[in-house]
Amino acid sequence: MVGCGETYIAAFALALGLGPVAAGMLVSVPILVGAFVQLVTPLGVKWVGSNREWVIACTIVQSLSFIPLVFWALRGHAHLTELLVAASVYWSAGMAGTPAWNTWMGMLVPQRMRMPYFTQRSRLSQCGVFVGFVVGGIILQVGESRGSTLLAFAVLFTAAGICRLLSTIFLAACSEPDELPIGKPRHPGVVAAVAAAELAARPTQTTLFFNLKHALTTMAVSPSGALVAYLCSLSFSAQFAGPYFTPYMLRENDFSYSAFMLVASSSFLAKALVLPSVGRLGARIGSLRLLWIGGLAAIPLPLLWLPSMHIGYLAGVQVAAGVCWATYELAVALLFFEAVPHRERTGVVTVYNLGIAIATLCGAGAGGIVLQMLGEDTSAYCAVFAISSLLRVATIPLLLRVRVI
Secondary structure (H helix, E strand, O other): OOOOOHHHHHHHHHHOOOOHHHHHHHHHHHHHHHHHHHHHHHHHHHHHOOHHHHHHHHHHHHHHOHHHHHHHHHHOOOOHHHHHHHHHHHHHHHHHHHHHHHHHHHHHOOHHHHHHHHHHHHHHHHHHHHHHHHHHHHHHHHHHHOOOHHHHHHHHHHHHHHHHHHHHHHHHOOOOOOOOOOOOOOOHHHHHHHHHHHHHOOOHHHHHHHHHHHHHHHHOOOHHHHHHHHHHHHHHHHHOOHHHHHHHHHHHOOOOHHHHHHHHHHHHHHHHHHHHHHHHHHHHHOHHHHHHHHHHHOOOHHHHHOOOOOHHHHHHHHHHHHHHHHHHHHHHHHHHHHOOOOOOHHHHHHHHHHHHHHHHHHHHHHHHHHHHHOOOOHHHHHHHHHHHHHHHHOOHHHHOOOOOO
16 A cells, blocks of 8 residues: 555656646645644544454545545546645545554554564565556656656556555454453553543543544653654654655656655665564664664755766665665554553654654744755755754754653
């Protein structure tokens, strides 16, 4: 779904004739909408009766969100507002299921298995993204050569929706452990699930705000607050440049879809190949040091896009980026178990998603403003990428405050 669907939404906007700032909005605005929608997760879990059922419902809605994209691709045009609505439904469904999924996985995956499990899971996920992205690039290149680029996008989005339905079937095959009888020790994930259920039982009009207020109050005096502050700050600095890499290649440098696919897919392949080594490294040095490695390595990445437009060079840069972000993302996944007490996890994940979404929108918006003010030419892109690197340097003081329990 991600490889042949989500990653090509910005390229779809460009193919419809929208500009780079519009493409950046499609990457950022729907995430913010999704972050607010995910605040209903406690109510949703209570309504359907379990974390598992809520997650499955969300993934079904996410798969259906590709239908209007297919229609607009076949129609041949779409307004930015229409694309924003469809993308917002996609991200809202995905993000609304995330807090419940974290609680569910906390019950399913024992602590001793987390490092190898999440390493292998991330590796398989990146392989799936890589395959989807490569297949998508090939389909788009064939479609472009035959003058049917939008038809090719329709094929991609159809495949993405079907893949999400298939993943829903696999999710439905997973069990959800029942709460243990009174008097028996509970798994931390069960405690988190019970806490979420108790929170959902509060009056409807106060549940969302109480959940957010309680999580923020708790995070202010716990290690989870420093972690979320750093992650949101790095997200802002990364999104200042990230959404504009696709238009930089496709519009500013006139890359073909096949060239774009070769460069961008290098990152996904590198993530998949390096994750076992990153997992072993994390087991030796700990997730916090792993975060330091990934966070510091991310600082110069935007500047590395500038020296050359040679496909081989850019593919090498994306390999380095893939290694960097694989390290960072695995560290973040593990730190949510190590820096966040299980009683706080659902609330912290909710606040984290909201904070990341706000940082994503603000970062992409700020980068878009700079890009537009400077004329949307090559020098404007260079300025945006350079500022993004400087902003990443500014996150180091926040990284110094991150601690584990």
